[in-house]
Amino acid sequence: MEFFSDxxxxxxxxxxxTAIFHILWPVLTTGMGIYLVIVEGLWLKTRNPDYYLHARxxxxxxxxxxxxGVATGIPMEFQFGTNWAPFSEAVGNFFGSVxxxxxxxxxxxxxxxxxxxxxxxxxxxxxxxxxxxxLVAVGANLSTLWILTANSWMQTPAGGEMVNGKFxxxxxxxxxxxxxxVNSVLHMFFATLETSLFVIxxxxxxxxxxxxxxxFFSKSLKIALAAAIAVAPLQIYLGHLSAEQVxxxxxSKLAAMEAQWKTTPAGKAADWSxxxxxxxxxxxxxxxxxxxxxxxxxxxxxxxxxxxxxxxxEWKPEDRPRLVGLIYYSFRIMSGIxxxxxxxxxxxxxxxLRGKLAAENISQQRWxxxxxxxxxxxGYIAVESGWIVRCVGRQPWTLYGQIRTVDAASHLPxxxxxxSLTGFATxxxxxxxxxxxxxxxxxxxxxNLDLPIPSLEPAKPAVDTTPAEFxxxxxxxxxxx
Amino acid sequence: METxxxxxxxxxxxxxxxxxxxxxxxxxxxxxxxILSLTSSNEERRGIxxxxxxxxxxxxxxxxxxxxxGLFGAFPLAYSTILNALYIPIFMMVFGFIFRGxxxxxxxxxxxxxxxxxxxxxxxxxxxxxxxxxxxxxxxGIAVDEAGHFIGTTFDWLSWQSALAALTLIQGYVLIGSTYxxxxxxxxxxxxxxxxxxxxAWTTLIGAILITITTPIFYExxxxxxxxxxxxxxxxxxxxxGVFLIRQLLISLNRxxxxxxxxxxxxxxxxxxxxxxxxxFPYIIPPKITIYEASADPSSLVIMIIFIGFxxxxxxxxxxxxxxxxxxxxxxxxxx
Numbered sequence: 001m002e003f004f005s006d007x008x009x010x011x012x013x014x015x016x017x018t019a020i021f022h023i024l025w026p027v028l029t030t031g032m033g034i035y036l037v038i039v040e041g042l043w044l045k046t047r048n049p050d051y052y053l054h055a056r057x058x059x060x061x062x063x064x065x066x067x068x069g070v071a072t073g074i075p076m077e078f079q080f081g082t083n084w085a086p087f088s089e090a091v092g093n094f095f096g097s098v099x100x101x102x103x104x105x106x107x108x109x110x111x112x113x114x115x116x117x118x119x120x121x122x123x124x125x126x127x128x129x130x131x132x133x134x135l136v137a138v139g140a141n142l143s144t145l146w147i148l149t150a151n152s153w154m155q156t157p158a159g160g161e162m163v164n165g166k167f168x169x170x171x172x173x174x175x176x177x178x179x180x181x182v183n184s185v186l187h188m189f190f191a192t193l194e195t196s197l198f199v200i201x202x203x204x205x206x207x208x209x210x211x212x213x214x215x216f217f218s219k220s221l222k223i224a225l226a227a228a229i230a231v232a233p234l235q236i237y238l239g240h241l242s243a244e245q246v247x248x249x250x251x252s253k254l255a256a257m258e259a260q261w262k263t264t265p266a267g268k269a270a271d272w273s274x275x276x277x278x279x280x281x282x283x284x285x286x287x288x289x290x291x292x293x294x295x296x297x298x299x300x301x302x303x304x305x306x307x308x309x310x311x312x313x314e315w316k317p318e319d320r321p322r323l324v325g326l327i328y329y330s331f332r333i334m335s336g337i338x339x340x341x342x343x344x345x346x347x348x349x350x351x352x353l354r355g356k357l358a359a360e361n362i363s364q365q366r367w368x369x370x371x372x373x374x375x376x377x378x379g380y381i382a383v384e385s386g387w388i389v390r391c392v393g394r395q396p397w398t399l400y401g402q403i404r405t406v407d408a409a410s411h412l413p414x415x416x417x418x419x420s421l422t423g424f425a426t427x428x429x430x431x432x433x434x435x436x437x438x439x440x441x442x443x444x445x446x447x448n449l450d451l452p453i454p455s456l457e458p459a460k461p462a463v464d465t466t467p468a469e470f471x472x473x474x475x476x477x478x479x480x481x
Numbered sequence: 482m483e484t485x486x487x488x489x490x491x492x493x494x495x496x497x498x499x500x501x502x503x504x505x506x507x508x509x510x511x512x513x514x515x516i517l518s519l520t521s522s523n524e525e526r527r528g529i530x531x532x533x534x535x536x537x538x539x540x541x542x543x544x545x546x547x548x549x550x551g552l553f554g555a556f557p558l559a560y561s562t563i564l565n566a567l568y569i570p571i572f573m574m575v576f577g578f579i580f581r582g583x584x585x586x587x588x589x590x591x592x593x594x595x596x597x598x599x600x601x602x603x604x605x606x607x608x609x610x611x612x613x614x615x616x617x618x619x620x621x622g623i624a625v626d627e628a629g630h631f632i633g634t635t636f637d638w639l640s641w642q643s644a645l646a647a648l649t650l651i652q653g654y655v656l657i658g659s660t661y662x663x664x665x666x667x668x669x670x671x672x673x674x675x676x677x678x679x680x681x682a683w684t685t686l687i688g689a690i691l692i693t694i695t696t697p698i699f700y701e702x703x704x705x706x707x708x709x710x711x712x713x714x715x716x717x718x719x720x721x722x723g724v725f726l727i728r729q730l731l732i733s734l735n736r737x738x739x740x741x742x743x744x745x746x747x748x749x750x751x752x753x754x755x756x757x758x759x760x761x762f763p764y765i766i767p768p769k770i771t772i773y774e775a776s777a778d779p780s781s782l783v784i785m786i787i788f789i790g791f792x793x794x795x796x797x798x799x800x801x802x803x804x805x806x807x808x809x810x811x812x813x814x815x816x817x
Binding site: 010065066069072077078080082085086093104113118123172198233413420427434438441442 | 549
């Protein structure tokens with residue numbers, strides 16, 4: 001097969017596979033980091049031990065995700081050099097620095113305080129512990145900031161120009177605050193948060209349906225729901241802003257997202273395609289359900305477009321994204337999930353206002369709880385779909401408009417890449433099964449509500465000088481269950 | 482401006498050297514403990530070994546992530562050429578990291594621990610092996626064209642010199658891992674690692690002697706450097722100091738001191754690292770490309786000093802803080 005002897009295609013496949021697998025884990029840790037800050041804060045404020053137990057229970061998922069997030073993140077960084085050497089050399093001035101900033105600002109902060117957050121309950125006083133939890137969340141979210149800054153710059157390169165095959169930066173702040181940056185960072189920030197909220201809500205709903213610890217888990221469900229009231233609609237709005245930006249800055253991506261083959265000039269209305277079967281050879285949609293004049297309403301909230309929407313035929317086939325169907329459907333899946341989650345939030349809020357989510361009667365909300373369980377993995381699917389739109393839609397460019405993907409890849413023997421790609425596919429399959437297995441075991445075992453609650457008296461010194469219990473082989477207390 | 486052109490790459494050479502040194506020392510004992518766990522006979526002991534790392538392994542590994550990110554930004558040509566040339570050793574290390582990284586949590590969860598024990602031990606070994614080959618082949622030199630792009634072949638990294646470097650690095654990791662465990666454990670486990678530390682001290686010494694002898698014989702470009710004034714005095718002093726440090730280390734092991742062996746080993750790492758740094762400087766892709774040719778634009782280097790360099794004291798501080806929080810012994814049941 002041609003594919004197996006094409007090292008560029010294999011490198012792309014490897015990057016796609018490792019990125020798609022990697023992003024599953026930090027999504028939860030960055031979002032759940034904020035949730036842990038909330039529950040630990042509630043514990044310190046209300047002194048209700050339930051919140052402490054929530055912090056302990058959910059951090060089990062945090063640590064399960066964290067290790068695999070680190071382990072699968074390292075290959076991402078090294079692949080820039082191994083498989084994308086010409087790209088790395090050309091963009092090192094800006095892109096490379098930002099990767100360095102991510103390590104110094106984000107990873108180190110998260111890594112250094114994670115130990116204290118997980119194992120330090122007995123070793124530092126509550127204020128220091130809380131500070132550690134906050135810094136872990138800050139570190140995780142700073143990595144969202146930096147990596148989205150880097151990726152946005154690949155979408156809308158700014159702050160300099162290509163000189164003799166290298167990107168020379170004239171203005172670093174312009175490069176950092178490139179057109180996509182602010183919006184993309186916020187969209188991803190809320191994506192991790194929303195995914196985590198619905199994971200927490202979904203797992204809580206499962207316990208409620210099982211009639212296990214309803215009172216305990218109705219608390220976490222309500223925290224997730226309360227946060228989702230703000231997050232879910234805001235995320236839809238940020239998604240809309242992102243699409244608007246694509247419309248202005250990456251017209252070929254927009255054309256693929258909407259499967260528009262023909263250009264619609266400014267001042268005209270165009271139909272919005274709801275579902276279609278795009279045919280790239282024939283350069284048209286085989287079959288289509290459209291909403292008449294819908295495109296203008298979706299992009300600009302009015303019928304006539306103020307700027308033309310370019311059709312894919314405007315570009316030569318080698319200058320526009322391929323896999324139009326993938327981009328088109330990924331976009332629809334992501335948006336659909338965004339609306340579904342917002343709808344679920346609305347229905348749940350209504351029930352909450354009607355008093356149906358109290359600890360005594362919440363388990364009667366069978367359909368609602370089932371919907372929350374169903375929603376638990378949807379955030380991940382939306383995140384993956386969104387990234388597919390973003391990065392497959394950017395093709396044939398690695399640095400949009402500047403460096404083509406074929407020119408960005410290292411000249412490697414295809415066999416090397418095939419071996420490493422096969423290795424990743426195998427290892428990641430094992431890891432995925434293992435995480436599902438261990439994750440479901442954590443869920444089945446449930447929270448340990450008998451954990452001793454640490455004293456909140458402020459008398460202790462910042463660093464406890466008395467020896468503390470530290471059980472080797474197992475986590476301090478809860479793993480002994 | 483002309484001085485800046487030389488000064489900034491030198492600053493970044495030193496900063497990246499510092500990151501790499503911190504990495505080799507900190508993740509060195511981490512990986513060393515992992516390799517030692519392969520010989521551990523029972524579950525409880527292995528549990529203690531992994532507990533002694535559970536709060537720090539990931540911060541230690543982050544020094545490498547930081548070094549690589551810094552290299553990417555400061556010397557993009559070196560980052561792309563070296564990683565491109567070392568495809569196989571780099572992925573050996575990466576896969577090793579994956580297995581040992583996930584082993585910490587998965588072993589905790591698993592009822593059948595054997596698979597994750599192996600993932601931890603073998604992952605540590607393979608990662609260290611990949612690093613050793615990578616280090617060895619960079620020192621040996623990478624085939625590049627005039628523009629500094631890799632022109633060699635897939636297995637260029639594999640040679641007896643890089644194998645010697647890899648084996649010596651593994652010995653060094655086992656040594657520093659053993660002395661770390663002497664510090665952190667008690668009784669039988671500590672006894673065991675007094676023994677492994679002594680063996681590793683000798684094997685490291687043998688590796689270091691072989692490298693010291695063969696380097697000037699086989700590498701022409703280092704030979705000319707080594708015998709230049711005033712380098713000849715420095716390069717004569719380093720092996721002598723090294724022998725002295727190993728002597729002190731062995732004495733402290735015989736006296737069964739608890740912390741001194743770790744400190745002597747750290748000094749030994751610092752010394753070897755200084756020696757390597759002086760041999761390599763000013764090259765970043767030996768034997769052809771210097772730091773001045775491979776560096777990013779001066780403005781990038783300045784921005785990176787602001788965004789990374791100024792954070793170094795902060796990063797060191799909070800890393801140190803967590804070592805203080807988790808100080809003390811890991812024994813059968815307690816940190817004491």
